[in-house]
Amino acid sequence: EVQLVESGGGLVQPGGSLRLSCAASGFTFSSYEMNWVRQAPGKGLEWVSYISSSGSTIYYADSVKGRFTISRDNAKNSLYLQMNSLRAEDTAVYYCARGGFTFDYWGQGTLVTVSS
């Protein structure tokens, strides 16, 4: 069974940093492209970042470019999102999602709240 489990969310002050993790199981993680997608409270979905299976190709949404860094460790079956210079508008549930174009499996999400 495919499972994606996010962790690392929490309350952080504006300007602070947080690192999210996504632990994958039930599939060959190193063969799949991965993404982070977020959802602000009561709002719609926003794609955040993409990483290829090898980690050699990365894309970011303009809203996070220069502040967020996506990475992966295929030996540990894990995906990461390093978030720096956090803003109130980054408050959201962050999902990791499998796939290069469409997202066929999603984690349960981890809530990031940016507030003083």
Add this chain to the structure above:
Amino acid sequence: AIRMTQSPSSLSASTGDRVTITCRASQGISSYLAWYQQKPGKAPKLLIYAASTLQSGVPSRFSGSGSGTDFTLTISCLQSEDFATYYCQQYYSYSYTFGQGTKLEIK
């Protein structure tokens, strides 16, 4: 970035009804369009990709059509478990973008 606009934003319907949700792209995206269903407190679920291809395990009452800039998601014979919010997503180019969502509610 390509803008995706869904209509309506909300929709009331009854079990057994047929409903259609529309998604319009700000520029042509060929058939690089997916539909997701999301229930409260849950992660989205992929329903349709390539505009009209049903994801494995998705009931056949769901169907999608369209290409270019105009797309539709149709649910024939609504079931109680179909009341949820639906999103379209373009994957023609990065940044991938979603529509704002259509909330399907029980009448």
